[in-house]
Amino acid sequence: MKKNLFFIPIIFCLITQVAQAQNDCRRQPAFIQKFGFDPARSAVSTAERTYMGVCLIELADAQNQNGKRNKIFQHPSWRKAGYMASVAITEQGDVYVIPAPTVNILYNKPDEQNWVYKIDHQTGEMNRFVELPAAAKPSVQNAYGTLGSFYDCDTHTLFVTSVMGSTQNDEKGRIFAVNLLTNKVTIVAQNTDAMGVCIVKTNGKRQLFFGKTRTSDMYSLTLDANNLPLSEPTFAFTLDNLGPRGDDRARRIRFTNNNLQINAASFYYNLTAPTEKPETIYVFSYDTNQQKWRLVRYE
Amino acid sequence: MKTNFLILALLQLLLIACKPEQAAIASNNNEPAYLKARKQAIADALAAPQPVILLPLNPNETTKANVQKIALADKKVQQSFRDPKTNAPLLNEVFGIFALRPSDLPPNTTICTDGNCYRIELYNYALNMATIAIVNATSNSVLTVNYYPQQQPDLPPHLAQLALSIAADSPEVQEAYGSKPDTTLGLMPATKTALNRSRCERSQHLCVAPTFVKNDKALWAIVDLTALKLVGVRWTNVGTTGERTSERKMQNEKIMSCFCDKETQLTRDGWQMQYSLTRSDGLRVSQIRYHNTPIINNVKMVDWHVSYSTTDGFGYSDAIGCPEFSEAAVVAIDAPKVMPLLDNTDTVGFAIEQTYSSEGWPTPCNYNYLQRFEFYKNGNFRPIIASLGRGCGNNGTYRPVTRIAWAGTNNSFFEWNNAKWQNWQQEKWTQQTELTTLTPENYWAKIANANNQGFYLMANNGQLDQYSRGDQAFLYVTKHHPNKDEGDGDLPTIGPCCNTDYQQGPEKFIDPTPEPILDTELVTWYVAQLKNDDTPGKEYCWAESVVENGIYVAKTYPCYSGPMFVPIQ
Known part of the structure; x- marks a missing residue:
């Protein structure tokens, strides 16, 4: 199981001829030093074994995410939302985290799974930031709400995917754009269950890539400057039948070195333990001649 | 989208045959010759110095035969031929030998400049791994060996x-x-x-x-x-x-x-019932009648609580149920099975079984659970909950929570105490300990109506089957509220992993003000406590991977829990 880590020291700064990643502005939260951690070796993690919620970790070896932790810190407020999933950090160093149940719903009440939480970059205090409007109430068929997030520096917007209210026969998920300057929430896509999400700027166009959760397909749609969709979601490529399992869903998508890097694992809307979900990283590049995405490698 | 899914669901119903599985007794009598031959080839390979089924070659394919011989003699190729712990042979097979094409090699490579190289592809059945070696047939040497876990060469x-x-x-x-x-x-x-x-x-x-x-x-x-x-x-x-x-x-x-939220009717040996797989409460058997008398409204498995003693508060609270769109952490991987209960050769009843498994079981931190409902011709029934290991450590305690909603509106509950049946007046719990007194028949409690019709609860002290060592169970009785959902529907996780006392979840339906439970509808909750063990010879709630016929299989040491219910005569 790959750890769900977000390393503050790593900055994606990838300006290329074709495309540009949109998450290249992250700044270290001030609370790292305040809590006595070495910024060069520290990370915000939501996947520390025996810890629920958000952790600040300091690694013995900054290059080895799965290696020894020198120390782990949890602010008292970092446990209050139960188990957490994706982490996004802004140019101010504010940390936005979203909840997702792990193994059971004892600490993650289903009707509270569409809240986005903010950890203040100065104080380290975590508080509810905004509740995303779900299309339907959760049921015993689906304990999940938010699943993935991505911060777009250009528009100061946090993109969040949610499957709240979806059932076996009803796809009710949404993709949201939350403007962090105005707190305004825009629904970018409806009736769409997705997990990983990423913005890629291509030849001046802003494209939102997302990975579906009912299939292994990747879709994209074009957004305007206000994050309103200019097109319907269109199929981009698929992870179907790739990798060691063949049915992975994109959990995290990032654009680096002109490639889409996709962390993917199985997902069947149940609560199987993360230890059961080995993750594979797929790298795709865009073939401009064929005008389609091609698998470069997976590991 | 909704319409598409409905159409898809309908199509699937048309395309999938829904039948509960009937347990079959294995028979090799009518085994076709090709299977016998295959099994013999496997046995021969495992008995050989190198556990490899060779690629059949024509007599004139001498170069390929030589390549096969050179490759199999290579230490690096042989690396995955045996289990590193036991040295047991792991089954391998040569799938193909092909003349190497320039495109098979990286650009500007310096190996195999004479053009007389071959690519030999092996498959390791135990490790589900492909091994690909490049052999120079001129120098009779192995140039490269690469392993590809979870990949298979062409057949x-x-x-x-x-x-x-x-x-x-x-x-x-x-x-x-x-x-x-x-x-x-x-x-x-x-x-x-x-x-x-x-x-x-x-x-x-x-x-x-x-x-x-x-x-x-x-x-x-x-x-x-x-x-x-x-x-x-x-x-x-x-x-x-x-x-x-x-x-x-x-x-x-x-x-x-076929089974998730879909009821399957079953009539057998004097019993009538229906069963379905729930989203978080395992297999639920409901509307149970014995010779047309309603016995139980429904019985199901609410939670598994697993705690590890060396680390305070470390463990899991797992639900079991449907494999998709559910709150189950350990999911059903096959259909329910209905099988006869045999006493020697006599059929004494039947059982319904449902298994749940983590994907990586039996590797560490993965789980395998079993629900087994036994119904006897004489009216006895037993809801069994079992763990087949292996979990995250050898110091774990499993606490499965079973809920039984009894039929009838005027039931009362009695506990055997001080050599007599004591009638519980209000909701409460008790625990099976060394001090618990039982009748000579091992009856601990009974649920009966005003006419003393009902069932004895026979305590499980390990006497009920070969896989039990006693339950040390917590037993709770609560009043059933037809108009208030206290577990008739799918229950979310009701208790944390690691409480070691009575606070396993059912107490929430008792506290803070216990209600009277005389002559009313009753629910009993049963929480066994099963301590696992990996001591050789004493394994319990445990599983290991062992090599058998050249592949890894799970060897299980189940721990069964659950009382026997016996009709009051």
Whole structure:
């Protein structure tokens, strides 16, 4: 199981001829030093074994995410939302985290799974930031709400995917754009269950890539400057039948070195333990001649 | 979107045969000759110094024969031939030997400049791994060896034919197809496409999918070439090119379509009932009658609490249930099974079984659970909950929570205490300890109506079956509220992993103000406590991977829990 880590020291700064990643502005939260951690070796993690919620970790070896932790810190407020999933950090160093149940719903009440939480970059205090409007109430068929997030520096917007209210026969998920300057929430896509999400700027166009959760397909749609969709979601490529399992869903998508890097694992809307979900990283590049995405490698 | 899913669900119902599984007694009497030959080839290979089934070659293929010999003599190729702990042989097979093409080598490579090199592909059945070596037939040397975990080389023709024969001879295929399919009609059983489109994600075995076309539909038959059996069949529309099926997909589709929230009626040995798989409470058996007398409204398994003693507060609170769209952490991977209960050769009743498994079981931190409901011809019944290991450590305690909602509106509960039946006046709990007194028949409690009709609860002190060592159970009794959901519907997780006392969840329906429970509708909750053990010779709630016939299989040491209910005569 790959750890769900977000390393503050790593900055994606990838300006290329074709495309540009949109998450290249992250700044270290001030609370790292305040809590006595070495910024060069520290990370915000939501996947520390025996810890629920958000952790600040300091690694013995900054290059080895799965290696020894020198120390782990949890602010008292970092446990209050139960188990957490994706982490996004802004140019101010504010940390936005979203909840997702792990193994059971004892600490993650289903009707509270569409809240986005903010950890203040100065104080380290975590508080509810905004509740995303779900299309339907959760049921015993689906304990999940938010699943993935991505911060777009250009528009100061946090993109969040949610499957709240979806059932076996009803796809009710949404993709949201939350403007962090105005707190305004825009629904970018409806009736769409997705997990990983990423913005890629291509030849001046802003494209939102997302990975579906009912299939292994990747879709994209074009957004305007206000994050309103200019097109319907269109199929981009698929992870179907790739990798060691063949049915992975994109959990995290990032654009680096002109490639889409996709962390993917199985997902069947149940609560199987993360230890059961080995993750594979797929790298795709865009073939401009064929005008389609091609698998470069997976590991 | 909603319409599409409804159509899809309807289509799946049409394409999947919904039948509960009947446990079969294995018989090798009618085993076809090709299976006997295959098993003999495996046995011969495992008895040889190198546990490898060689690629059959024509007498004139002397160079390939030499390549095969050179490769198998190489230490690096041999690296995965034996289990590192026990030295037991692991089954390997040579799938192909091909003359190396320039395109097989990286650009500007310096190896194999004489052009007389071969690529030999082996498959390791135990590790589900491909090994590819490049051999120089001029220098008689192995140039490179690479391992590819979870990958399989292309099948040789004889294995493709074996898969086709297993599929065509299986009763499931013949029943679905309407007759024994002509194996010459099998579509590309050995092609890359067919191989890629069928995986056994759960068993991690070598699987392929021979496909038989009938009219506008194609019957996919997934064949497990490691276990030499059919995994399942599924109809697909011929037009839907690219539609892929696999072991997990096939298993999940059948469970979701046939048993998840879908009731199956069962009448047998004087009993009537229905059962279905829930989203978080395991298999629920309901509307249980014995000779037409209502006995139980429903019985189900609410939570598994697993705690590890060396780390305070470390453990898991797991639900079991449907494999998709559920709150289950450990999911059903096959259909419920109905089987006879035998006492020697006499059938004394029947059992319904449902298993749940983590994907990686029996590796550490993965779980396997069993629900087994036993119904006897004499009116006894026993809800069994079992763990088959292995979990995250050898210091774990399992606490499964079972809920039984009794039929009848004027029941009362009695506990055997001080040599008499003491009637509980209000909701409460008790615990089975060394001090618990039982009747000579091992009865601990009884649930009875005003006419003393009902059931004794026989305590499990390990006497009820070979897999029990006693339950040390917590027992709770609560009032059933027809107009208030206290567990009639799917219950969310009701208790944390690691409480060691009575606070396992059911107490929430008692506290803070216990209600009277005389002559009313009752619910009993039963929480066994099972301590695992990995001590050699004393294993309990445990599982190990062992090598058997050249592949890894799970060796289980189950721990069964659950009382026996005996009719009051």
